[in-house]
Amino acid sequence: MRNRAAGVTPYVFVSPAFVCLLAFGILPIVVAAIVSLTNLDVSGLGDWGKVEFVGLDNYRDLMRDPAFWESLRNTALFVVMGVPVIIGVSLAVAIALNQSQSLFFRALRAFYFLPAVTAIVAIALIWGYLYNTQFGLLNYLLETVGLPRVSWLTEPTVAKFSVALVAIWRATGLNIIILLAAQQDIPKEYYEASAIDGAGKWRQVFSITIPLLRFAIFFVTVTTLIGWMQFFDEPYVLTQGGPSGATTSISLYIYQQGFRFNEFGFASAASLILFVIIFAVTALQVRARRNADE
Amino acid sequence: MSKKLLGVLLGAGALVTAFPFIWMVSTSFKPLGESRTYPPTVVPSRFSLESYIRLFRDLDFGTYLLNTVAVVVINVIGLLLMTMAGYGFAKFRFRWRGIMFGLVLATMMIPAQVTMIPTYLILNSVGLTNTLPGIALPALVSAFQIFLFRQFMTTIPDDLLDSARIDGAGEMRVFTSIVLPISRPILAVQAVLTFIAGWNSFLWPLIIANDQEKYTLAVGLALLNRQLSVNPPLQMAGASLMVVPIIIVFVIFQRHIVRGFTMSGMK
Numbered sequence: 001m002r003n004r005a006a007g008v009t010p011y012v013f014v015s016p017a018f019v020c021l022l023a024f025g026i027l028p029i030v031v032a033a034i035v036s037l038t039n040l041d042v043s044g045l046g047d048w049g050k051v052e053f054v055g056l057d058n059y060r061d062l063m064r065d066p067a068f069w070e071s072l073r074n075t076a077l078f079v080v081m082g083v084p085v086i087i088g089v090s091l092a093v094a095i096a097l098n099q100s101q102s103l104f105f106r107a108l109r110a111f112y113f114l115p116a117v118t119a120i121v122a123i124a125l126i127w128g129y130l131y132n133t134q135f136g137l138l139n140y141l142l143e144t145v146g147l148p149r150v151s152w153l154t155e156p157t158v159a160k161f162s163v164a165l166v167a168i169w170r171a172t173g174l175n176i177i178i179l180l181a182a183q184q185d186i187p188k189e190y191y192e193a194s195a196i197d198g199a200g201k202w203r204q205v206f207s208i209t210i211p212l213l214r215f216a217i218f219f220v221t222v223t224t225l226i227g228w229m230q231f232f233d234e235p236y237v238l239t240q241g242g243p244s245g246a247t248t249s250i251s252l253y254i255y256q257q258g259f260r261f262n263e264f265g266f267a268s269a270a271s272l273i274l275f276v277i278i279f280a281v282t283a284l285q286v287r288a289r290r291n292a293d294e
Numbered sequence: 295m296s297k298k299l300l301g302v303l304l305g306a307g308a309l310v311t312a313f314p315f316i317w318m319v320s321t322s323f324k325p326l327g328e329s330r331t332y333p334p335t336v337v338p339s340r341f342s343l344e345s346y347i348r349l350f351r352d353l354d355f356g357t358y359l360l361n362t363v364a365v366v367v368i369n370v371i372g373l374l375l376m377t378m379a380g381y382g383f384a385k386f387r388f389r390w391r392g393i394m395f396g397l398v399l400a401t402m403m404i405p406a407q408v409t410m411i412p413t414y415l416i417l418n419s420v421g422l423t424n425t426l427p428g429i430a431l432p433a434l435v436s437a438f439q440i441f442l443f444r445q446f447m448t449t450i451p452d453d454l455l456d457s458a459r460i461d462g463a464g465e466m467r468v469f470t471s472i473v474l475p476i477s478r479p480i481l482a483v484q485a486v487l488t489f490i491a492g493w494n495s496f497l498w499p500l501i502i503a504n505d506q507e508k509y510t511l512a513v514g515l516a517l518l519n520r521q522l523s524v525n526p527p528l529q530m531a532g533a534s535l536m537v538v539p540i541i542i543v544f545v546i547f548q549r550h551i552v553r554g555f556t557m558s559g560m561k
Contacts, residue, residue, distance in 0.1 A: 122512075
């Protein structure tokens with residue numbers, strides 16, 4: 001680190017990116033907080049004179065909107081369904097992939113990583129075709145084993161699971177990458193020593209691998225949790241949040257209020273509530289990490 | 295469990311994971327009638343390029359593709375800005391540095407879903423909605439990527455930079471001829487991540503682009519969904535157009551991508 005005064009040079013390097021972050025990271029929160037106290041809608045965009053301060057009315061209306069609560073319930077359900085499955089599957093696959101360094105095992109990794117890098121919109125479209133009631137592949141497979149067809153995306157309860165399954169399929173890739181990398185940090189001596197003591201493979205997985213991965217597992221749990229709160233693309237493409245709101249996540253609710261009904265003030269209030277929820281989850285994560293470090 | 299059995303299980307899992315992509319590519323080459331026949335065929339009975347031709351001839355996918363490439367190119371500017379910021383935070387001591395870097399880190403936990411409404415209002419007030427720069431701007435700079443650059447650049451020895459300064463190199467010269475070459479490994483990782491994020495981005499183009507001439511592939515593709523009951527091969531051709539380039543990039547740069555994602559796991 002240089003000690004002499006560097007003049008304007010550091011600001012020249014830092015400012016352009018910093019200004020972008022201020023404009024699109026910090027400023028929007030301030031704008032949302034202000035707009036959430038107004039009745040700004042599409043007519044207000046054209047004529048600022050029509051915008052009125054309405055106090056906390058938007059928040060009150062939000063609390064009284066059953067659709068808002070349904071979107072929160074849906075998001076909670078997605079979290080409760082999705083997080084354990086994603087963590088369980090990614091952990092199992094990551095540990096299995098790490099059992100051998102052979103070319104075959106290494107080549108397999110690419111297949112599992114693939115969904116993590118491809119566009120969610122395209123993925124949702126592919127699954128929409130697989131789910132199609134009349135000529136989708138899934139219903140064909142059900143029929144060949146003698147089961148009745150399923151309305152994958154049009155029956156409210158089933159649709160929740162169908163939409164969640166697509167996101168689960170996609171999210172495991174990234175978590176497998178992270179959990180595989182975390183296993184490289186476990187000293188080989190632990191496995192060698194335990195093998196000499198007569199521990200089998202299963203015993204090693206449960207007594208060495210999983211306990212030593214606990215921090216990585218905790219990390220992917222929190223990021224997966226936050227990912228579900230941002231859940232948007234899959235329901236937007238597959239179901240538009242339907243049938244009758246059954247797959248509307250909190251993010252999709254905000255989008256609809258803002259861009260379908262042009263209620264920017266009301267949608268800003270919902271944005272701010274989502275911000276507070278994510279802030280709380282992140283703060284818990286930071287706290288837990290600090291406790292773990294001590 | 296023996297390694298062989300484990301290999302078989304993992305191989306089966308890999309096939310299931312990859313199957314939707316195989317199905318996508320295969321359907322995209324089917325004639326319309328065949329995509330709706332029962333039982334479905336895995337390999338098209340006759341390869342038809344009709345759907346791809348229709349995407350470009352009857353629909354505006356040529357424009358969407360160009361717009362997507364334009365957004366990716368604008369993102370390269372963002373990459374340069376983030377490299378500079380990472381260097382500034384890593385190698386200079388200046389007033390407000392702590393507070394500024396703290397703010398950078400703080401924005402990491404603010405997702406687009408929280409800022410989409412106010413960001414639309416901000417861009418609208420400066421007349422940037424329905425423009426390609428407007429589509430790229432909200433995600434131009436990522437706090438996490440600045441953080442990665444800074445972490446990497448703190449490892450560059452100060453002596454190296456100082457000796458260049460003593461030799462009379464200006465600050466920009468030090469940056470371009472010493473810092474950038476040394477940073478090639480991290481630049482490679484971040485360039486690939488930037489490309490993937492820009493190519494795949496959906497929420498911002500969806501919100502900011504109002505007219506079809508400004509749609510990106512992701513938005514055009516999402517709207518094709520309205521035609522689901524009509525034309526599966528067309529939709530799968532659109533999806534392939536978006537996914538296959540990424541698969542090619544992934545195959546070539548897999549090592550970089552995995553490294554980048556692994557670092558995202560360490561933040």
